[in-house]
Structures are given as structure tokens and as C-alpha cells.
Amino acid sequence: MDKKTVGSSDTFKGKTTPKNFTKNPIIGTKFTIAISSAKGGVGKSTFATNFALALKSTGSKVGILDADIYGPSLPKMMSINEKPKSKDGKSLEPISQYGIQCISIGLLVDKETPMIWRGPMVTSAIKTFAQKVLWNNLDFIVVDMPPGTGDTQLTFAQEIKVDGAIIVSTPQEIALLDVRRGIRMFDKLKVPILGLVDNMSFFEVDGKNYNIFGEGGVEKVANDYKKNFLGKIPIDIDLRVAADNGKPLFEKNPDHKISKIFQEIAKKIKGSFL
């Protein structure tokens, strides 16, 4: 079921550089961008949805592949309630919402159903999403990765052509440890890192900034590893409320100051490909 298992770490088994794997592009797409964080709960899915909409606003055709099998957020964040159709019983049609083609395990099961799955089942679901979804002529597919450095990350790195990864983190010390692990994972797996984003950077009250999660940590890690630093996104209640209400802030209000930050990041990323 899981013949290609390559579980290993420096310490226990030596090299983790993938070998003898064929990396296929996701059919119907030009470029695959993974949004990753190593640590959960740093606003990665909120970033992924707003970033995808910002990319679309630059004139690109964009899709989102929600690769978080255990905690899919896409259906709620994008207000999608319909199930993907399959005309031939083998392929799946993505659901278009706000002009973005979307797929998520959350579209295939009841929203409160936990996916109590071991790794090989997760791998199988990820492969289905990468190989059996009828993505229609996309310039970019944005992959919302789950936290961790496990089955999903390995499957993408070994079997799917990932053109670049964006690492999102909050700036507190304990999260940065996961960021360092994430950078080392992508470097090992030969996935180019497009840059790092400092999310939930600070919270502004009456003109004063509160560094709830610390300050400057993500930029420092980017410098340590000689990676691009893509920018800071403050904690913003509008951004959270928009995600909770199923219409990302960029869609609801593209002129919001936070939306402008997403647009800047999207332009930088697009510029590195096209």
C-alpha cells in the first residue's frame, strides 16, 4: 500500500534526498506553489486563500488544493457547500468560487467528520487530488499544506513537481524552531523556497503596536538561511472575521490595507515565475 516509504531523518538514517522518484506536474496547471508552515495555527489557510485571490487579481488563473486532510479549512473559508462532481467515476471536477478553482477533502465528507486515517490513506488522498482533479488551464495552483514534515510533505516533494514553497509563521521563538525545521526539510527535498512571511506580526490598538507573539523573528530566520523575506502581515480582526464568514478579506475588500499587503506579495511571487 505504501511501497515508497522513505521515512528517515539525518540522525537515524542519513540522507533524505529523494532519489528515483518521478515528479509529475499537477495536470492542468503551470506552476505549483506550496504554502507551508511546519507549525499549525499560524494563519496559513487565511494566507493561502487571500494570496490566491491576490494572484488572480494580477490576471492569472488560480486554483487552491487544500492538502490538509485532518483539518480542511477551505470549504468554510470560501463558503463552498456543494460536492465536486465526477462524470466518469474516476476524475473530480474542482468547485469554482470567487473565480478560484478549489478542491478539499472537506468537500467530500460531512464537515464535522474527523478523518481518522493513518499515513498511507492520507498519501492516497493527496495523490487523487494531484492526479485526478480536472484543473482547467491554471497558471498557478496554490497548495495549502498541513503542519508537520510527514506523509503529505513527502508525497508532494517526491512525486509532484512543486515549483516553490512559501513559509508562513508567527514570530514567536517556539514557532521559529518549526520554521527552521521546515526550511531544512524543503532544502533537503530540493523544493525551492520562494520566501518567508511574518504573519500575526503585531496587533494595533489606537496607533500603538503590541508584539503579542514577539518581534522580527521570521525576518531574522530568513536572513540566517539566506531566504527572501516577503513581508509582515499584522493581526487584524477584519481578516479573521472575513475568514470565519466564508469570504476572504481580499475578495470582500481589495482596497483594505491588509489586502494591499497580499497584493504586494502576489506580485513578487508572480514576478519570479512569469
Place this chain on the structure above:
Amino acid sequence: MDKKTVGSSDTFKGKTTPKNFTKNPIIGTKFTIAISSAKGGVGKSTFATNFALALKSTGSKVGILDADIYGPSLPKMMSINEKPKSKDGKSLEPISQYGIQCISIGLLVDKETPMIWRGPMVTSAIKTFAQKVLWNNLDFIVVDMPPGTGDTQLTFAQEIKVDGAIIVSTPQEIALLDVRRGIRMFDKLKVPILGLVDNMSFFEVDGKNYNIFGEGGVEKVANDYKKNFLGKIPIDIDLRVAADNGKPLFEKNPDHKISKIFQEIAKKIKGSFL
């Protein structure tokens, strides 16, 4: 390698109730309490360390098993830099810090090394921590669970006697969806849920509370599922700084208002066992 794979979900395979598994208590411990969140980044590890110290302050002997293989936080949060010893090459001695016996994969590898492992390797590490660590006469072992509903959760639920789970979440809608999935997972796997905690409830500036992540959501979910609600813990910079500095707030200042909240929760939980 993974003979006991039981990957399944309601929708795809029907029942997930575990069958024919022998649940062994963790040797050297009386009660096992899992700290869980389904979603990452909600402050679960900060909760686990402070809760363990609060339990200790009630006169109990306590250990922490860091079950987060991909993102271990325990070594940093508890300032542990030594490696666990093994006298016989088979067992591991936990490291005692602040009067708490601790084990974590982060103690066995370089702190920036990512554990790029597929599920069966994770399962094997978890079993080692549960069966081969020389826990010394503990009343409670607090297990800091990783996010998700995958290999680690299944291994604990099927093969280890877990006496109860505490579910920690932030109150925003998108996190609550993961909480509902988490509740259903524990119910299915027959692990008693001791209660829910609303973490990062609000942020106070000059006497005014800002509901950065929303309000009252965790308590509502607890009511919906008829589970205990254990309390709210506000966003507190002292709490985060203490975690980043390697000395949990409860250890640093047991009289802090946040420490008092942990003490209340610890008393409630202890009262349900002893």
C-alpha cells in the same frame, strides 16, 4: 511494518470503533491525560507545560510525554539541553526539569533537524515513548498531542490506556470546526473527554478586552456536545515570553493571574481522578 493500519472514516469505511486492541497503561504511571487540539498553534504545548506544573503543585508526581514528533516544543519550553540516558541500550530515562519528568523526540535529535517521516515511523517512536521510558512512579502523565487525527492519535487510542483528554482551542469559527472533529474522534475511539479550554480568549489593553479570535465559541461547542467547559485563558504576553524563555509562567510566577487559572483547571481535573 504497519500491520495494524486501521485508516478509515465514517463516510468511506463505516465504523471506526477500535476492536481487538490491547490497551496498556504507560508503565510507571497511574493516569494518562492527553492534551489535544485537532488544530495546531492554539497554545497546546504552553497549556500542557503550565498544566503539568499546576498539577505538580497540588502534590502529584507528574511527567510530560511530548507526542508531537514533527514539531516538538518541550525541550525549548522547559530549557532541557541534555540527552536522555539509556543504561541497557533498550530503555530511556526521562529528563527531570522543574520537578517534571520529560521526554520528547526533540531531546534525541538536533533541535533544527526536521523529522521527515512517514506514519509508521511516527507510530514506532510513539510506542517507544509509551513503553520504553523509565517513568518513575508518576500519578499523572500529560501527553502533548500533535495536531490532526492521524497516526499518533490512533496509536494512543488503540494501544495505550488514555484516561482522559483535554481539548484546547482558540475561539475562532475555523478552529471550532477542528474541535468538533476532535470531539467526534475521541468519542469514536472511546477516550473520555475531561473538558474543553478556551485559549487565547481575548487580549486586554488598558482594561478593555479585544476578542481577536472571536468570543465564546469553545464554550458553545462544549455545550453542544455536552462536555465540560474548563475555562478561558486570555492572550498574555507574559505567558508567551515565559514559554519562549524556557521557564513556564507557572514555574516562574505561580501567583500570576494566569497561573491561578491553570491551578483551578488542575484542581478540577485532579478531582475527577483522585
